Amino acid sequence: MKVKSNKIKYEEATLNFRVPTSLKLDIAKISADKNITMSQYLRDLLVSIHDGSYGKMIMESNAKKAFLFSIDFLQLMIWVLGKKGESKVVESKEELEKYLSTLKRADIYLPSDINHELNKIILDLIRVLSARSYDYKGFDFSKDYGENSSLNYELIISFFTSNNFGEFIQPNQK
Numbered sequence: 001m002k003v004k005s006n007k008i009k010y011e012e013a014t015l016n017f018r019v020p021t022s023l024k025l026d027i028a029k030i031s032a033d034k035n036i037t038m039s040q041y042l043r044d045l046l047v048s049i050h051d052g053s054y055g056k057m058i059m060e061s062n063a064k065k066a067f068l069f070s071i072d073f074l075q076l077m078i079w080v081l082g083k084k085g086e087s088k089v090v091e092s093k094e095e096l097e098k099y100l101s102t103l104k105r106a107d108i109y110l111p112s113d114i115n116h117e118l119n120k121i122i123l124d125l126i127r128v129l130s131a132r133s134y135d136y137k138g139f140d141f142s143k144d145y146g147e148n149s150s151l152n153y154e155l156i157i158s159f160f161t162s163n164n165f166g167e168f169i170q171p172n173q174k
Contacts, residue, residue: 064109065169072102077160080121084153087138089128100125111168114159117152124149 019027024038031041048054067073076099079091089096103122107115124141131137140149159165 067109076102083142087142089137120151
């Protein structure tokens with residue numbers, strides 16, 4: 001495979017330094033995967049470290065991991081999966097408000113297709129929490145009748161169990 005070469009467009013200084021062979025091999029693989037030269041990969045990496053964008057990316061990735069592996073989010077997802085086909089409301093108002101709060105925070109950490117599904121739960125929780133009567137209130141997202149308000153459980157399960165989830169939680173390096 002031929003690696004794309006980028007011409008230096010302006011006068012630049014050079015740096016020369018030694019690295020362990022194993023590190024050089026890792027850098028060669030990463031740069032080949034990105035179809036750029038090792039020099040370009042290292043330039044981009046050094047620039048992002050220097051300008052702070054690399055640190056910001058790492059902090060965002062850590063925040064995403066902290067949220068997605070938090071007790072609140074895991075309890076929410078277990079509750080959502082446990083509600084499949086069961087629309088009866090047996091949870092306390094406090095539990096439902098906690099789930100709603102967690103769902104609202106999820107928006108910045110998850111892809112749009114998953115957020116679209118989780119928004120169905122948000123709307124349903126708001127509807128259930130704001131109902132004036134306790135005569136009958138049930139969840140629509142958990143019903144399995146294929147309407148717009150029903151949750152696409154297969155999409156959610158496939159997202160969290162696929163190999164892509166591991167890639168999703170990693171920092172998006174240039």
